[in-house]
Amino acid sequence: MKKMFIIILACCMVSELLAQTPQELVNKIKAKLEKVNDYTARGKLKTNVVFIKAPIASVKVYYKKPDKMKIVNENGISFIPKGSVNINLAKFLSAAGNYEIVDAGKEPVTGLRILKLLPTDENSDIVLSTLYIDEKAELIKKAKNTTRDNGTYELEMTYGKYATYGLPDKVIFSFNTKDYKLPKGVTFDYDDGSEQKPDDNLKNKKGKVEITYSEYLINKGVDDAIFK
Amino acid sequence: MISLLKIEIFKIFKKPRTYIAFAVISLIIILIQIALKFGGKEYVGLMMSGMGDSFEEIPTKIVLNGYLVCFIILNLLLIHIPILVALVAGDAIAGEANMGTLRLIASKPVSRIQLLIVKFTASVIYTLMLLIWVAFLALIVSIALFGVNWLGVPRELQFNVMESDDVLWRYALAFCFAAIGLICVAALAFMLSVFSDNSIGPIVVTVCVIIVFTILTQLQIPFYDETIKPYLFTTHMLGWKGFFYVKAVDGVTQKGSIENLSAILKSAAVLIGYTAVFLGIAFWYFKRKNILS
Numbered sequence: 001m002k003k004m005f006i007i008i009l010a011c012c013m014v015s016e017l018l019a020q021t022p023q024e025l026v027n028k029i030k031a032k033l034e035k036v037n038d039y040t041a042r043g044k045l046k047t048n049v050v051f052i053k054a055p056i057a058s059v060k061v062y063y064k065k066p067d068k069m070k071i072v073n074e075n076g077i078s079f080i081p082k083g084s085v086n087i088n089l090a091k092f093l094s095a096a097g098n099y100e101i102v103d104a105g106k107e108p109v110t111g112l113r114i115l116k117l118l119p120t121d122e123n124s125d126i127v128l129s130t131l132y133i134d135e136k137a138e139l140i141k142k143a144k145n146t147t148r149d150n151g152t153y154e155l156e157m158t159y160g161k162y163a164t165y166g167l168p169d170k171v172i173f174s175f176n177t178k179d180y181k182l183p184k185g186v187t188f189d190y191d192d193g194s195e196q197k198p199d200d201n202l203k204n205k206k207g208k209v210e211i212t213y214s215e216y217l218i219n220k221g222v223d224d225a226i227f228k
Numbered sequence: 229m230i231s232l233l234k235i236e237i238f239k240i241f242k243k244p245r246t247y248i249a250f251a252v253i254s255l256i257i258i259l260i261q262i263a264l265k266f267g268g269k270e271y272v273g274l275m276m277s278g279m280g281d282s283f284e285e286i287p288t289k290i291v292l293n294g295y296l297v298c299f300i301i302l303n304l305l306l307i308h309i310p311i312l313v314a315l316v317a318g319d320a321i322a323g324e325a326n327m328g329t330l331r332l333i334a335s336k337p338v339s340r341i342q343l344l345i346v347k348f349t350a351s352v353i354y355t356l357m358l359l360i361w362v363a364f365l366a367l368i369v370s371i372a373l374f375g376v377n378w379l380g381v382p383r384e385l386q387f388n389v390m391e392s393d394d395v396l397w398r399y400a401l402a403f404c405f406a407a408i409g410l411i412c413v414a415a416l417a418f419m420l421s422v423f424s425d426n427s428i429g430p431i432v433v434t435v436c437v438i439i440v441f442t443i444l445t446q447l448q449i450p451f452y453d454e455t456i457k458p459y460l461f462t463t464h465m466l467g468w469k470g471f472f473y474v475k476a477v478d479g480v481t482q483k484g485s486i487e488n489l490s491a492i493l494k495s496a497a498v499l500i501g502y503t504a505v506f507l508g509i510a511f512w513y514f515k516r517k518n519i520l521s
């Protein structure tokens with residue numbers, strides 16, 4: 001029995017020693033993301049916000065190293081959460097030495113490694129970033145970002161054939177929404193008996209914007225004029 | 229009957245005041261279109277002001293398209309068009325009495341009921357022509373000037389968006405509904421016209437009724453909302469907007485959906501009911517009327 005206990009303890013210690021340090025893990029993810037100099041991606045944008053009823057819009061997303069990103073409507077009206085375009089994990093992670101990494105262990109259900117990144121730069125837009133990382137695949141599955149100006153955002157990523165570049169097939173962006181209200185004298189609403197006002201449970205629900213990417217064109221060059 | 233109707237239509241379109249309505253409508257619509265063409269950004273800013281804190285600004289050229297411009301025009305105009313309808317419908321019988329020709333017409337070998345049917349039909353034709361003119365200017369010209377894109381409809385607490393190929397049928401139905409509403413107004417003015425020997429009276433009274441009822445419809449006083457408002461025909465005249473209120477699943481607009489079709493049908497039924505009552509009173513009174521002029 002005593003031997004068995006020692007063996008188990010030894011195994012645990014060895015696995016702990018073999019586990020990647022937070023910095024190593026971040027470096028690996030960073031290296032993966034840095035393979036992408038630019039990309040153009042087509043996607044479908046779905047808005048799920050309590051006061052908006054909108055069809056799924058087609059969008060084109062442009063990215064260029066280090067921090068240029070733009071989401072353009074291909075057709076229709078798309079609702080892009082404020083500040084979302086400026087949140088760029090690749091840029092944030094590449095700022096080596098500009099943040100402290102705190103290991104917060106593993107998420108019990110998913111087993112994802114939790115790392116908290118605290119920027120040392122006082123002017124950084126992101127105040128705190130909590131990353132949920134799939135260690136084996138070296139991919140960020142979830143990120144909670146607290147920003148200086150635009151509240152807290154949550155990003156959930158699903159990966160597919162572009163996982164080698166750290167680019168997701170689907171991103172779900174959760175954010176806090178504010179109340180929408182226009183004066184009745186402007187809208188002259190028709191009272192059709194339907195309840196326009198969301199109930200209190202829905203009122204505090206976070207807004208979600210989902211982008212499902214259909215194709216990426218990676219490292220093919222993106223014109224700077226697009227970002228103007 | 230047909231020849232009598234042709235004469236009545238000829239009489240309507242011979243009067244200069246008939247064209248005042250077309251001229252006024254054209255002027256207002258063109259002024260709105262010019263204003264939106266050069267200062268639409270501010271209007272879109274106001275429209276989207278509720279979500280400015282949560283979302284990136286949507287380019288004005290996408291939001292401000294022909295469909296939205298038409299919606300804005302109808303939103304502003306469908307309160308005022310009834311006043312122009314009253315100009316003609318209120319004059320239908322009272323105008324004849326005023327000119328001293330009513331007795332002459334009534335002595336023709338047509339019944340009084342037939343005479344009223346013809347007179348009212350002529351007013352309806354005028355109303356529909358006015359509406360078609362509005363539809364042409366507000367929808368077709370706006371599409372030519374601003375192009376088409378998805379339509380975003382701002383509501384007090386919601387923002388409804390529909391795809392561009394999901395809009396035209398809504399406008400077709402909205403204009404049909406507007407026709408029902410305007411015919412109701414025409415019936416009111418026509419009824420008042422039967423009671424009067426001077427066309428100014430029915431026109432002014434109709435205009436006053438529309439103004440007072442519209443104010444009561446827009447006032448947000450719970451006492452009126454629960455007691456008077458559901459019974460005012462002006463409340464139901466806004467039913468055309470119901471075709472632009474959509475259903476959604478998980479926030480995604482359901483193509484071809486209408487949020488509450490039964491409410492729109494109910495409003496249409498109320499308007500038709502009012503029209504029937506106004507015409508019934510007009511027929512009942514005119515049959516017994518002692519025509520002296």
